[in-house]
Amino acid sequence: MTELSRIRNFSIVAHIDHGKSTLADRLIQATGTVQDREMKAQLLDSMDIERERGITIKAQTVRIDYKADDGHTYVLNLIDTPGHVDFGYEVSRSMQAVEGSLLVVDATQGVEAQTLANVYQAIDADHEIVPVLNKIDLPASEPERVKAQIEDVIGIDASESILASAKSGIGIHEVLEAIVHRLPAPQGDAEAPLKAMLVDSVYDSYLGVVVLVRIIDGVLKKGDRIRFMQNGTVHQVDRVGVFRPGMLPVDELGPGEIGFLTASIKQVRDTRVGDTITHEKKGCDKALPGFKPAQPVVFCGLFPVDSAEFEDLRDAIEKLALNDASFSYEMETSAALGFGFRCGFLGLLHLEVIRDRIEREYNIDLITTAPSVVYHLYMKDGEMSELHNPADMPDLTHVDHIEEPRIKATIMVPDDYLGDVLKLCQDRRGIQQELTYAGTRPLVVYDLPLNEVVFDFYDRLKSVTKGYASFDYQLIGYREDNLVKMSILVNDEPVDALSMMVHRDRAEMRGRAMVEKLKDLIPRHMFKIPIQAAIGGKVIARETLSAMRKDVTAKCYGGDATRKRKLLDKQKAGKKKMRQFGKVDIPQEAFISALKMDG
């Protein structure tokens, strides 16, 4: 157990690419926590996908022992929080677990929208915040301008910002000293009943679920019988320990400390982020505030391209769900795609991460159907039901009205692209809330329907602003609108996997874009294929894919027979990558590509 006055707990708030992971690596290295030869870039991002995308999906922690200039040795606990809006709740729990934050801002770029969202989370958690201006050694760095921007936009004092370059090791010592002297020590009572927050958890095939905890009051020891207050489940603790960043067992964890416990827990599902852990007997009577159950906001269907792989897909999804309580799934049957799963995600990034992991780690080719948000259907009889899948839309005569989720989107963009961003938001049924300036950069706040954002809004935003915009959002509630289900018919057969909910006023435009896209995506067949978009029985857009006109091998003589036969076998194998709808083969990528809008 460490004395409270010698503990400092902190997180790092930064925009992607502003150097959060590099700074964390430097802090770990400078204190000798990890030997140089064990260093690999971005120590804390352990999954391939995390490293590749430069994002953090799971909260991770590392304990650093630092001998400060005052001669005392301090225990510094860094929690690396997930860095994406999809994981807003997880971020808020991580923030609650620490007392202070380093705000890392790229001195050549300035504050970005995503930085804002996370820094507000830190302010909400009453953090002491130490601004760190990174990449200070680059010629394009403008520390004074960025300091002014931090004060202007975020409203915190930036006069004592630390000038650093994580890459070159500049300012690392100053950062460590600031953590010790500017951040507050945690508070807590070792004599009080155990009260610990479940910050996150990961599955380990040897140890079972490894639970990341912050001790508020009391002491946690090996052998303790503990209770998860939300779940009501009881476990016996196998081991407690800290991350350095590898797992190191310790005898006990006391107030203010951050570490892990294992208790032969089989499923991550049984450990809910934000839950309170106490002793089975003589436990605390009040749980920590702020717990929220995971709430998926985006749903889509995942189907195996090869229907024979359904059981493999079930296996993959079940395994992933064990380690991800925020990911939900249920079996789905599609007339067009056969057996698959309707899955719920925290957001689009979460969806992509899960999809990539299934394809990569389990080697299953997937068809991903149109992502959909959760609609609230208010029926004539006064009942409300949730609609996760447009294919399940009931007969309209029973529906009184439909509500859809709305978000508050915060976008920062250079002046040059402001017009394009405003147009994009207006086109997506946005209502402007604010247009202010963060220093010299416009800051736009829009109220937008989530269904206009889930699919390709971020891609479009990046493309119209050449990557200079930053974007963040939060759900703000449900609102009624004139929403209809649009069906797509290929060769006169409805393809349920392509149906979607759209605003009535946007239906023609979306329908036209969809059928035009599909015309390009579906290869020509031996016959002509009508492709239609319809609302109810009414066709609102139509294209015709002409029949194949030319596909024949010009030369085929004695020496070509073998080669031609092998080519045909290959084509037969390639056909398996397509799904047949009636007589029409639709390639798997068509389901997602058809939804991408160019405007």
Add this chain to the structure above:
Amino acid sequence: MAEGGTSAGLEPWQVGGFGLYLHWPFCQAKCPYCDFNSHVVAFVDHDRWQRAFLSEIDRIAEETRGRILTSVFFGGGTPSLMPPALVGAILDRIARHWTPANDLEVTLEANPTSVEAARLEGFRAAGVNRVSLGVQAMNDADLKHLGRLHSAEQALSAVETARDLFERVSFDLIYARQDQTPEAWREELRQALALAPDHLSLYQLTVEEGTAFGARLAAGKLKGLPDEDRAADLWDITQEETEAAGLSGYEVSNHAREGAESRHNLIYWRSGDWAGIGPGAHGRLTHAGTRYATEAPRAPGAWLAAVEGQGHGESAREALTAEARDEELLLMGLRMSEGVDLGRLGPLRDKLSNINDLEDDGLIRLTGERLQVTPTGRPVLNGVLRALL
């Protein structure tokens, strides 16, 4: 033209004919679109090649004793670079082994350069009775693009020389070239037909991997090739013009006056038997109901070494499965207007899919056991085959 007929109890060589294919692998220059087994060398030891060819002919004769020979075909490479005496020696040896059909066809592929045209007389004297000239285009600019060494004028004169010497003359043209308009192709085709050949091979330019064109296409430097619709228009023009001239398409890319079809190529398309002799040559030989696919080493030196060292020039001899045999029968047979006798099929006979749909769409015609791809279906034959198999 003769019907393939039904085949009860007959060997493939009796139904589809029996032929010899001889591969001469050398060229003066490699053409940028050509993916055939061809090589450019400074010196060829003709005596050594002659010994190797004769030795292979003796070997094949041993295993095909008693068959009637339908055709001999000298292909390449550029067989018109062979000394006529070598061609003569090969044909003499063949005549010693097999009984020729009454209408034995002996074809030699030739390039229409003046040098090679001058040798045509020698080839006739050696026993060649049909030549196939690689004209490829009727204007100098396109000939240059295609990497050909002859001019349009030389080609015309070669065709005339050939017509004077041989009863049967065919020539090749390549269309769907870069920036070729439908009007220009129609005009060019009319010029070709005006030369009154009895057989024409009209190939759409196909860019193959591993050729100079393939590399240029991959690098985005081969521009102006027709898209599918333009290619289909060019195909339609080809059919219109050849039919108007009385040379209907008896196969995807081959057009002939009635009776002037290439008997040799019909062996391939009718799944007859043929021996492939020479570097890289493929053969199909059926013995006691088993059909064998043979292959030879592709490199000229390797083939010579195999013949001289191991006594035969085969690098592989594989017994085809019944399914593979059926697939070939369809792949090859449906290229012809005469189609395929389904009675010749084994296990695939009852496994063909989509026959009714394809028939409803006017792409195939089934008359009794005879399955034919219609003129509408032929330009999309690959699609028809994918649907059927």
